[in-house]
Amino acid sequence: xxxxxxxxxxxKDEARPATFVERTRDRKTFVPAVDIYETNDDIVIxxxxxxxxxxxxxxxxxxxxxxxxxxxEPEAHEGYNMVYSExxxxxxxRAFNLSEEINRDKIExxxxxxxxxxxxxxxxxxxxxxxxxxxx
Amino acid sequence: xxxxSWDPWREIxxxxxxxxxxxxxxxxxxxxxxxxxxxxxNIWASENDAIVTTEIPGVDPKDIDISVTGDALxxxxxxAEEKPDKNVIWHRRERxxxxxxxxxxxxxxxxxxxxxxxxxxxILKITxxxxxxxxxxxxxxxxxD
Numbered sequence: 001x002x003x004x005x006x007x008x009x010x011x012k013d014e015a016r017p018a019t020f021v022e023r024t025r026d027r028k029t030f031v032p033a034v035d036i037y038e039t040n041d042d043i044v045i046x047x048x049x050x051x052x053x054x055x056x057x058x059x060x061x062x063x064x065x066x067x068x069x070x071x072x073e074p075e076a077h078e079g080y081n082m083v084y085s086e087x088x089x090x091x092x093x094r095a096f097n098l099s100e101e102i103n104r105d106k107i108e109x110x111x112x113x114x115x116x117x118x119x120x121x122x123x124x125x126x127x128x129x130x131x132x133x134x135x136x
Numbered sequence: 137x138x139x140x141s142w143d144p145w146r147e148i149x150x151x152x153x154x155x156x157x158x159x160x161x162x163x164x165x166x167x168x169x170x171x172x173x174x175x176x177x178n179i180w181a182s183e184n185d186a187i188v189t190t191e192i193p194g195v196d197p198k199d200i201d202i203s204v205t206g207d208a209l210x211x212x213x214x215x216a217e218e219k220p221d222k223n224v225i226w227h228r229r230e231r232x233x234x235x236x237x238x239x240x241x242x243x244x245x246x247x248x249x250x251x252x253x254x255x256x257x258x259i260l261k262i263t264x265x266x267x268x269x270x271x272x273x274x275x276x277x278x279x280x281d
């Protein structure tokens with residue numbers, strides 16, 4: 001069954017120490033694969049977060065530091081033994097320094113089939129503007 | 137790039153990934169198999185059935201093709217490419233798209249008519265009941281007297 005696209009709320013300007021904070025959880029943390037591209041109007045981030053839903057994903061933007069986090073329950077099937085394993089489950093964490101000014105009120109985050117789509121619209125002054133050159 | 141069944145080069149790649157994980161601060165392996173062309177597979181088994189899970193985020197369920205013959209399970213699929221306008225600037229391009237095929241051998245033969253598959257949050261879960269003919273039969277030992 002395919003997931004419907006679901007909106008995620010984004011925390012803005014939450015207090016966070018400037019240095020990288022190490023987590024102490026009894027789970028592995030994985031770095032999700034991402035695609036990031038920039039158009040004239042916005043920056044789009046796509047992240048593969050299999051197993052994560054709109055409830056388990058946490059997105060924070062503090063100044064220019066964007067943090068993606070998701071905590072997942074480890075895979076377990078009661079009454080079954082694992083006989084072969086190629087992947088492990090755990091949490092996701094990745095942070096980016098954004099180079100552009102972002103219009104914080106218009107950020108959109110959606111989750112579908114384990115893929116996060118984050119759209120960060122550029123703030124007005126940061127947008128590239130074409131400057132007309134006039135002949136004298 | 138397509139992967140089928142067991143491949144020694146893939147095993148070497150896995151070892152490399154495992155070493156990278158050990159020597160880096162944050163683990164990247166496990167989740168990263170997709171980047172090598174095929175999703176990772178986990179198999180869980182009980183006496184009566186097996187559960188196969190695989191991480192294939194962003195795949196349309198219509199593009200997933202599952203087939204079972206005997207004890208071999210084949211998962212085929214394709215992931216669509218993100219195609220924005222041509223004049224965008226790419227900052228990262230780590231997510232892989234395209235076709236993948238994986239065949240795995242299960243610990244027992246499967247009743248293919250009762251196989252169930254479920255796709256949720258990018259994880260495909262396939263439940264495969266063991267074939268009746270393949271189930272172990274208890275044989276009672278009689279004494280001669």
